[in-house]
Amino acid sequence: MTETQPPVGSGTATEREITRQPDVWRETGRIVRSRRTELDAFLAPLLAEPRLRILLTGAGTSAFVGEVAAPGLARRLHRRIEAVATTDLVSDPLGRLAEDVPTLLVSFARSGNSPESLAATELADQVLEQVHHLVITCDAAGRLAVAHDGRERSFVLLTPDRANDAGFAMTSSFTSMLLSALLALLGDDDAVVEALAGAGEQVLSRRDRVEALVDRGDGRVVYLGSGPLTGVARESALKMLEITAGGVDTYFDSALGFRHGPKAVLDDRTLVVAYLSADAYTREYDEDMVRELRGGVGDEAVLAVRTDEPRSTGDWGLDGLAGLDDAWLAVPYVVVGQLLALHASVRRGVRTDDPFPGGSVNRVVQGVTIHPLAEG
Template sequence: MPHLATPTSATHREIRQQPDAWRELRDLLAHRGPALREFLAPLLARDDLRIVLTGAGTSAFIGDIAGEALRRTLRRRVEPLATTDLVADPLGTLAEPLPVLLVSFGRSGNSPESSAATRVAEQVAPEVHHLVITCNAEGRLAREHADAPRSFVLLLPERTNDTGFAMTSSFSTMLLAVLLAFEPGRAGTVDALADAATSLLERSGEVEALLDGEPRRVVYLGSGPLRGLAQESALKLLELTAGRVAAFHDTPLGFRHGPKSVVDDRTLVVVLGSGDPYTARYDADIVAELRQDHPGRVVHLGAQDFPVPGLDDLDDGLRAVALATFAQLLALGASVRLGCTPDNPFPDGSVNRVVRGVRIHELPLP
């Protein structure tokens, strides 16, 4: 039976480079941090500022994770808003007449909605400032904001501009970048995160072995910041298997309200273990319930049955950075076993690395 892709696969290489990429990001922020803090400080001093985290697809899930995490630590309004929602309904999503700090995530920065989101925000909100976090210096998003007076472009290490189909190191490094941008004092956690991810990489055989029962459905469950990671994990599996493995996501509490009906004897459920003692009780409850009532396989990631050393003292936003490695390895293993090409799961071009076919319409304003 085929095993994980060889190191010549870009996807394989980009998953494995993540610990080094995060350390490189830490060094980059040590250099650019003062300028970034100078940009952010006057904005964060404003009580009426609305911080909006935006991106499309996987980049949108960065906002879902970081928004949950940063609200807790900054104690202020921080909200995820996908570019696909912002562009389609700017008058609704930005209806409040408040100044906005729009934090845009983009691996390539060339998705049609990326630039469109920054433009329609300028049309609708009374005042907009832009923090662009991207992996591609030549992308449209980076170029348009490089010299803009109310913009700051944070270019990530060049290696994170993934060339594989699915976002892997670009996702985790952009997530870590935004968490450290708003909480620079937490740069000391990078080694712990890198060590945790390395431990998962060293156990890639264990991760792949979860596919031995040939599950036809995989469910990821997570609460708080890990809810966004559950969604990203499900998408990664769909992308790399070209949709041949059905993937679902939910919260441990929400799963009981109907979605649990997808579980059968060929379903793998992965519960993303929270580091919060209170939230972790709900994780443990759904694990126990599923193991008692259903024949499928249940994995409690980051807990006793699949521990990840080094994460115990980290909040769930940071835990998500490292735990993403598990989902990437599982998706890669499933892709190879099914005979897909991880770097190009859709050779017919029906789904593309950078989305195509999006027509941006002019926004009529009163």
């Protein structure tokens, strides 16, 4: 690609939403900081309750926000935190909410208009004696935000307007909701936000290197990550699947889990993307897997994203992230997966902003009937 050519995907909403994320993250930090007093007044009494259970919920990509955040928050807050998709909570509320303990239900939603979004909060109110709601959403006019605005036991935290993605796939909305949750529950930190934004800009500056990787993974891409980064691997796999309209086979797993059968997907056209943990102990397992894979399929077939010095030509090292937990690293790491999906979509001639023009898959899920749960 020459300097006179536009960036791959230029002109699409998806491309704009991916590339402006560092600035959107900075704005996210400012929003959370501006609402710190209100947040603390809402959260402090809840976090003082030793029996409090925190449930992180959402559907699809919004559910993966919770998968990333839950282990990172649990490590820092030293309490029980679970990620449960709204799709699971709505279909099995008595199983997912079996223990009636004080609960903070954190709901993630781009629009808040998916049928399960509001139903999950209503079922929690119906099943649990003590439940509070922290709604993190990108759309102030969405059904979820409107339903909880001004409620005594609810707090609605909006992301920047620009995070409400217009494209089919959730990109900026995912990272902004994740960052909002971490800042809200762990405390806002301007230095951390700036470090993440800087790392995101580093990823975006390497877009020319993504094209060669897309050539390698034209038919199949595997994403690996451990701990919170398993959720990043899962979200990356979904992005590739979504905006290539299913044209690229994708798989995700943890570093240790991949050996237990899923490794069978590897062939000579597979690209592996490994998101390496910043935790020294966890990273040992990630490094073992990367060495094993490179020994089998070659350095060029394995991209390892890391925060320390690159050890191979296949490593991407991101600077300025020392000391940050994996849940924070997920914010810039996932941009790698987003760019790969964008380039693969354009390469295949897919309409990136609308990969399913026939409506077989929709931006906001349709066709879901919410059935009433019998009282008692």
